[in-house]
Every structure is written in structure tokens, then in C-alpha cells.
Amino acid sequence: MEAGELCQQAKLYKLDKGTRMSEVRVLVGTKKGGFVLTSDGKREKWAIDGPHFAGMPIYHMKASPVDPNRIYASQTSDWFGQVLQRSDDGGKTWAPVGNKFVYEGTPGTHEWYDGTPHPWEFKRVWHLEPSLTDADTVYAGVEDAAIFKSVDGGQNWQELPGLREHSTGSRWQPGAGGLGLHTILLDPTNPKRIYIAISAAGAFRTDDGGDTWRPINKGLRSQYIPDPAAEVGHCVHRIALHPSRPDVLFMQKHWDVMRSDNAGDEWREVSGNLPTDFGFPIDVHAHEPETIYVVPIKSDSEHYPIGGQLRVYRSRTGGNEWEPLTNGLPQSDCYVNVLRDAMAVDSLDSCGIYFGTTGGQVYASPDAGDHWAAIVRDLPAVYSVEVQTLS
Numbered sequence: 001m002e003a004g005e006l007c008q009q010a011k012l013y014k015l016d017k018g019t020r021m022s023e024v025r026v027l028v029g030t031k032k033g034g035f036v037l038t039s040d041g042k043r044e045k046w047a048i049d050g051p052h053f054a055g056m057p058i059y060h061m062k063a064s065p066v067d068p069n070r071i072y073a074s075q076t077s078d079w080f081g082q083v084l085q086r087s088d089d090g091g092k093t094w095a096p097v098g099n100k101f102v103y104e105g106t107p108g109t110h111e112w113y114d115g116t117p118h119p120w121e122f123k124r125v126w127h128l129e130p131s132l133t134d135a136d137t138v139y140a141g142v143e144d145a146a147i148f149k150s151v152d153g154g155q156n157w158q159e160l161p162g163l164r165e166h167s168t169g170s171r172w173q174p175g176a177g178g179l180g181l182h183t184i185l186l187d188p189t190n191p192k193r194i195y196i197a198i199s200a201a202g203a204f205r206t207d208d209g210g211d212t213w214r215p216i217n218k219g220l221r222s223q224y225i226p227d228p229a230a231e232v233g234h235c236v237h238r239i240a241l242h243p244s245r246p247d248v249l250f251m252q253k254h255w256d257v258m259r260s261d262n263a264g265d266e267w268r269e270v271s272g273n274l275p276t277d278f279g280f281p282i283d284v285h286a287h288e289p290e291t292i293y294v295v296p297i298k299s300d301s302e303h304y305p306i307g308g309q310l311r312v313y314r315s316r317t318g319g320n321e322w323e324p325l326t327n328g329l330p331q332s333d334c335y336v337n338v339l340r341d342a343m344a345v346d347s348l349d350s351c352g353i354y355f356g357t358t359g360g361q362v363y364a365s366p367d368a369g370d371h372w373a374a375i376v377r378d379l380p381a382v383y384s385v386e387v388q389t390l391s
Contacts (some may be wrong), residue, residue: 029073029385033056063386073086122182125141162210199236281338325369
């Protein structure tokens, strides 16, 4: 056997061994409960566990990258309000955690005490972002827009008030889904740097751990606000980064796919040859920081795929040049939507891409988008999808 053949065989053996030894856990938040989907590294057969919190909207579920058995979930309803749940055994069992949110040292039950006689009660937790280094530290983005931090596993929460007290706050307006802080990105190279996005205020960054914040919206243009190039007021749907290049950000905006190469200081459009640049999610390949994914839909009033064809679009060049990924996805009579937190990637050697739809399907591609299959159907409308890769 030639040396080249031996090297290729060894490479395939290594890949197959790594695939067989790995496990993938997909966390799915839906309109009527949470689900945990598990598979081995081949990602062909899936076990489905759930619904957890049956009948309750689960806006987001996410696991700690430090302790894979620690999972946080945001449960909310019009009847029972906001409840945060935590699992310490990989989603097998759950228990509510403190739900005490504090503003300026005054305790309350998901209320902000701001010195007025009538404390304001926020509506829901949109997004939970566990720390990259500490399983007990987790951030929460809420509606109306604010960010909280817990350092005791979610038992108690302290607002980072510099954001809500920002001088531009009076100009923030709710998007169609509310004034939600829906994206929190932690810089893996700088623990003091956090990016957030608010609909409809824009993107902000802190470089001091949350004490002060500044808008990072230069280059964004929004047709329907009084000043299309304003400092704030832009409806940002989602931002994403690759951990190897945390200064490079990608954004799916309310119209326009954008890119920043300097930590959000300036943005440029990379919508390129997309059939439409309206959509909600955006994500980055686990091993290729210039490969990004979006799901275009028809318009801001018609939230479904163009022509009823469900297509993920991939750019291998960091934007501008896009290709449709259709193999295994419905290409007729499909009128679902994919929400902003409903796409994720795994970290296996052949990167897996996952997304959930408002029709209750969760699709997975074990080969970076070349081929797709529904790993579960007929769930309630999917609000969020997150993925863990377990050894």
C-alpha cells in the first residue's frame, strides 16, 4: 500500500473513531415544552426525550460549556410568568432556580425597582448565555431590553444596569416581537467583552464586563426609521462569531446580511447574491470561520420561504457569494419560518448544522449543509435550537 493511501486510511480511521466516540445533544425550546434529542457521532438515529415543562413556552435552552450536564432553560407563560429552570444531569430532571432579579440592591421577583412607586415587571427571558469558564455564571437577556448576570447557578440575578441606563435608551423601540435583548455573545479571548443585540435598538458592546456599553451600529442602514443611519434604532435579528476570530462578527438584520471585521466598530453589507436578505438566524461553521449560514424568507410581512422552497444558504467566503442548500429539504408547499435562536452547529470533524421551524420540524445536516434530514417532526413551533458535542 502506498504512503498516500496509508495516510488517507489513517485519516478516515481517526474520523470514524472520533465520530463513534462522540455524542450529540440537541436542546430544542418550543411553544409547548422543551425537548432533548441525542445521537451518536454519526447523527443518523435520534432519541427524543420530552416534552419537559409540557404546555409551557420554552424560549431558550442552553448548556454550560464547562459542565455539559448543567443546562438552563427559560420557561414563560401568560398565566405563570417567568420561571428559570436548571438541570444538573443533562436534562433528565429539572428544578426551578431562584428567579430573584435585583436592581440596585433591591430584591424582587423579576421586577426592576428603579425608585418609582410602581416597579416595572419584565415580560420574559429571551436568551440565556452560560459563561465560557464557570458553570455557575450565566447571563440573561430579557424583554424589555436589559441584561442580568447570575454567579450562583441562576439562584440570584443582578442587573448590569449600564445598558438600560444608556443615554440612547429613550430612542429604543420594540420590534414586532417586542423590545427583546435576544443575543448575547461572550468573547473567548477577553472575559470583559460582551456583545448583545436588541430588537429594535441595534447591537452594543461592553469592554469592561458590563459596567458601560456603547452602540456598535456604524454602517447599518434602516429604511423605515427617521434617520436611516442613526446610532440606534436598527432592528438586528441576530449576530454570530467564530471563537477563533471574535473580532469578526456576522449579522442578520431586518433586511441585509452584514459583516464587521473590527468588533462591530464598522459594518458592511455582504448580502451579495441572496434571493432576499430578510431572515432571522445566522451562524458560523465550527471549523471554517469564513463559512456562514442564513435562512432567507420572503419579506418582513411574509415570513415563509420564497416560493414555498425551504433553503439554507451558505457562503464559504464570509459573505457576498452564496449557494442554496436544498438536498433533503422540502422544495414545494413549505411555508414555515426559522426564528432567530433556532439554528446551531456542532463541533465534530464533519461540522453538523441544525435548525428548527415554526412547523415543528428539526432538520440536521451532518456534512456542513450538503445533505439534510428531519431528525424529528410534528413538535410544537420551535423557538430555539442549541447543540452540545459530548465525548
